Amino acid sequence: MDLAPKQSKSEDLSALKSTAEQRLKNFMQDVTGRALVMMESATQGQQGISMDLVQEAFISLHKSYSDKTTEEWYPLFYTILNNKLQDWRRKEVRRAQPLSFFRKVSLDDDDIELNDVIDESTPDPSSFLDQAVTAEEIQEAIAKLPVRQQQAFMLRAWEGFDTQTTAQIMNCTEGSVKTHYHRAIQGLRTYLAHLNPYLGGSSE
Template sequence: MDLAPKHAQSETDTAHSSNVEQRLKFFMQDVTGRALVMMESATSGQQGIAMDLVQEAFISLHRSYADKSTEEWYPLFYTILNNKLQDWRRKEARRASPFSFFRKVSLDDDEEDAIIDVVDDSTPNPLAFLDQAVTVEEIREAIAQLPTRQQQAFMLRAWEGFDTQTTAQIMNCSEGSVKTHYHRAIQGLRKTLSHLNPYLRGSSDEE
């Protein structure tokens, strides 16, 4: 029996596995910080929960999508992370209300009453609407005060740079909802940060 082909295949598999592990390592280094900020805001500062959600998302990504390119990993990872977050929120909602299993648990408590027709730039800058006197840490604290869906829309659009369509896929909602959540997030941030920057006062209605 000729074992050469199998040996060659084994070496190829090992090299491929090593390449995947290396790509995943760099990918994790790139997104972990931002993902943790997003999850800490979404879980009201529960760092342990946030870390668990991010770690579980990485594990699921590696298990199910190791063959995808690094560029494909970004939206896939945040889609998985969003699903992990929604699962956690459902469990928390049911734990807080023991009889909630008799009714549908609504996680979009900040869902818009009506979709606003707003312009949504394709490559927003998280600092573009703020004076440089406002620090990133102050913005992060203000983001934590936003409703969860607004947090997600802002972080995915402004911090991660996803377009509206990709953000809608990650959040499992319509593009109109993303635009509305993002628009309201910016308004909320301007209002929260206006005391730090007088130039922001009265600007929240200009969107």
């Protein structure tokens, strides 16, 4: 006869909840810094808004996907964060242009896909830069890019997502991701060329 005490269902649920919360805490510690950098670039340095967007994404992730694995959380979190960012951007456009409420709001001016863009491999963010270029200078250069280019570059280069996953997160085609990513790399090389004479925008 098994004389070991049986755990109650409430104890089991409590243990599962504790485990999920600990996983979320570890996950937040891993991605918060990078997510904030991404949002601060996208919101032109509005730290309060950036923190709100990231926190709301974590809350939504925990509320809807606490049963998913940690690996599944990464693309889910950035998908949620992207959606919240796009909602915020639409509200900002409508606030600045009240009549835009009555028409479709276009957030980006670089959504036209380039033909025959090579699906470039995902580099380390500074792999094509001289070591003399600091992280702050790279971040400043990223902030000068259009938002969708920022997202494509940071999701591919910083988070290491492939083109297909990045497209799912950004809710666009893989061709659009390739275009945004290609233009982002060209833009960064141009913005940082004055810091490194060996860099410079390559011709298309």
